[in-house]
Amino acid sequence: MDWTHYRFRSLWPLAAAPTVVYEALERAEEYPRWWPQVREVTRLDDTTGVIRIRSLLPYDLRFTAREARRDPGAGVLEIAMTGDVEGWARWTVAAAGTGTVARYEQVVDVNKPLLRRFAVPGRPMFRANHRLMMRAGRRGLAAHLEAV
DSSP: OOEEEEEEEEEEESSOOOHHHHHHHHHHGHHHOTTTEEEEEEEEEEEEEEEEOOOOOOOOOEEEEEEEEEEETTTTEEEEESEEEEEEEHHHHEETTEEEEEEEEEEEEEEEEEHHHHHHHHHHHHHHHHHHHHHHHHHHHHHHHHHH
């Protein structure tokens, strides 16, 4: 097993129309307004930016995100990631009852030396840290969508 390889999946039920959720998720530069752990998004051009995140554990992750797929009809937003993590992340937005579910999937290898050094003993904490970040993101997006 490669202890520096991670697969994540989160489902965010949201009480807003799929198009509204998709529009919020495609504006990554606004994530720091509603997602506390997304500390900074710096656009480099129309399809690329540098993102800095930090959750509960005392380390930042920085990576360059490059748009790989933007398909409003299918509700898909996907990025390729390079830097402290290398891999991809994808949002898939779909109607669910009277609201929406946003499915987040991520497959990455960790490059950050500190996280590689503590890969085996730290893995449960790193996964819990990610879960906390995703929970806060869902809550933040739900509140943001209510306010809009």
